[in-house]
Amino acid sequence: MSSRSPAGRKLVQAGAFSLLWVSALLSVLVLASVVGYVMIKGIPELNLSFFTTPPRGGLSGEGGISSTIVATLYLVVMTLLVAAPLGIGAGVFLVEYAESMQNRLMKPLIRIARFGVETLAGVPSIIFGLFGYALFVTLMHFGFSLLSASLAGACLILPVVIRTTEEALKAVPQSYREGSLSLGATRWETIRRVVLPSAVPGITTGMILGVGRIISETAVFYVTLGGSYRTPTSILSSGRTMALHVFYLAMETRAFEKAMATGAVLIACIIAVNLAINAVSRRLTAGGGRW
Amino acid sequence: MPEPRMRTIDYCLYYGGFRALNSISMDIPPNMITAIIGPSGCGKSTFLRSFNRMNELIPGVRVTGKVLLDGEDIFSLDVVSLRRKVGMVFQRPNPFPKSIFDNVAYGPRIHGLRKGDSLAALVERSLKAAALWDEVKDDLQKSALSLSGGQQQRLCIARALAVEPEVILMDEPASALDPIATLKIEELLQTLKENYTIVIVTHNMQQAARVSDFTAFLLMDESRAGNLVEFGPTKQIFTTPRDSRTEDYISGRFG
Numbered sequence: 001m002s003s004r005s006p007a008g009r010k011l012v013q014a015g016a017f018s019l020l021w022v023s024a025l026l027s028v029l030v031l032a033s034v035v036g037y038v039m040i041k042g043i044p045e046l047n048l049s050f051f052t053t054p055p056r057g058g059l060s061g062e063g064g065i066s067s068t069i070v071a072t073l074y075l076v077v078m079t080l081l082v083a084a085p086l087g088i089g090a091g092v093f094l095v096e097y098a099e100s101m102q103n104r105l106m107k108p109l110i111r112i113a114r115f116g117v118e119t120l121a122g123v124p125s126i127i128f129g130l131f132g133y134a135l136f137v138t139l140m141h142f143g144f145s146l147l148s149a150s151l152a153g154a155c156l157i158l159p160v161v162i163r164t165t166e167e168a169l170k171a172v173p174q175s176y177r178e179g180s181l182s183l184g185a186t187r188w189e190t191i192r193r194v195v196l197p198s199a200v201p202g203i204t205t206g207m208i209l210g211v212g213r214i215i216s217e218t219a220v221f222y223v224t225l226g227g228s229y230r231t232p233t234s235i236l237s238s239g240r241t242m243a244l245h246v247f248y249l250a251m252e253t254r255a256f257e258k259a260m261a262t263g264a265v266l267i268a269c270i271i272a273v274n275l276a277i278n279a280v281s282r283r284l285t286a287g288g289g290r291w
Numbered sequence: 292m293p294e295p296r297m298r299t300i301d302y303c304l305y306y307g308g309f310r311a312l313n314s315i316s317m318d319i320p321p322n323m324i325t326a327i328i329g330p331s332g333c334g335k336s337t338f339l340r341s342f343n344r345m346n347e348l349i350p351g352v353r354v355t356g357k358v359l360l361d362g363e364d365i366f367s368l369d370v371v372s373l374r375r376k377v378g379m380v381f382q383r384p385n386p387f388p389k390s391i392f393d394n395v396a397y398g399p400r401i402h403g404l405r406k407g408d409s410l411a412a413l414v415e416r417s418l419k420a421a422a423l424w425d426e427v428k429d430d431l432q433k434s435a436l437s438l439s440g441g442q443q444q445r446l447c448i449a450r451a452l453a454v455e456p457e458v459i460l461m462d463e464p465a466s467a468l469d470p471i472a473t474l475k476i477e478e479l480l481q482t483l484k485e486n487y488t489i490v491i492v493t494h495n496m497q498q499a500a501r502v503s504d505f506t507a508f509l510l511m512d513e514s515r516a517g518n519l520v521e522f523g524p525t526k527q528i529f530t531t532p533r534d535s536r537t538e539d540y541i542s543g544r545f546g
Binding site: 099100173175176177178179180181182183184185186189193194197198 | 343371372379386397398450
């Protein structure tokens, strides 16, 4: 090491600190201007009737977003209904059962399952859309519908649900499991009565992340949900989520300010989702709570 | 010596190819406190966990030889009913993140006791037996995690007692506690042995000498496998050990 004067080291320190500070500031500025731009353009368009009337359709892009809010809500609920049991079940299996399987047949299968989950998490969402289109829309004749879209959406968020479930379960102290097993509980009783209740906050975080993903996704639903601006009446109805509506407004109408207004609502939803996640994690780190 | 409550015969345990316990044959006398002592890594805890088959949780563990409970091979027993009869208290207090009541009621509920009255009576009896009742009776709905370390450990003892076991295994139950809480646990052991058979692993030789009736000294050999060097009445082990290695260990020459 070459010896350097204290003054020189201080100067380097100050330089590095300033550079880091500037990059942090710039990143925040970029993000703030994106959000700010949408908000400034969009908020003036917002009023009560915007939320309570459906889009009028056609090139004008007039009307509100009521039917897209309903479609988004339906889709979120339906997607979770499919993804939650599957994803939580898979996560529980991978953490609580798979580890102890030394079986020559199961071990490679489990490794493939893990690898699959990791790969799926990185697959572009339009691929899930294409898959959903081929399988649910066409092959299974569900058509462009909430059903097709929620099944495809479930595939999209399964990796995040599985991963967060796994993380939540791994964070449950092993001593809880040992304590329960030593009292004569079976593996399943231990999972059901001690492990899962302790993992609820973490698993909830995964669910909320999934909700955020469904709210903001467009590509998957473009090819599975269709684009009807009417309020869906059954699980076989086509529909349009808020995010899809933004896409349609921007590409097919002159109502750019309506797209911005819808975008502003979307951003508000995502902020709400993130606040919910923070609230759950705070409760998680506070610890000692009864669930 | 009376008929042993538990007994190991040529018991060996392997982690994969590594032999961790080497051919241990030992008797656990009923209604007595048997201490297992030895230096770190000699397999004390592993040996203790053999009595309720907790080692099975670790992938790759294999055992040979026999472990008997009241003359019956524990590997032919259903593991759930074995653990009902052979309870365990761990090194670090591990109450569940539930209320005091729900912690103690956990085992009985699992085993099908639902009736409110008898459950409440059982919880009270178990907390009394663990010398915790007077400190917690005013608020059984309080979270177990709000108790002090010593109280948590006595709660874990109450939780183990609530399933009405015959044997209680204790893995250094006081090592995470302060001296006063330790003393309470040690006093508790003396009352518990009237109704239960206790096996306790301890790092602390004074503790073994104070609380136990019998002592087993484990030591690892050249291949790092745990061997039973000497087993006998505690008084004899600590005053006139037969094996020079036992003498070296209890006089503090190693470990």
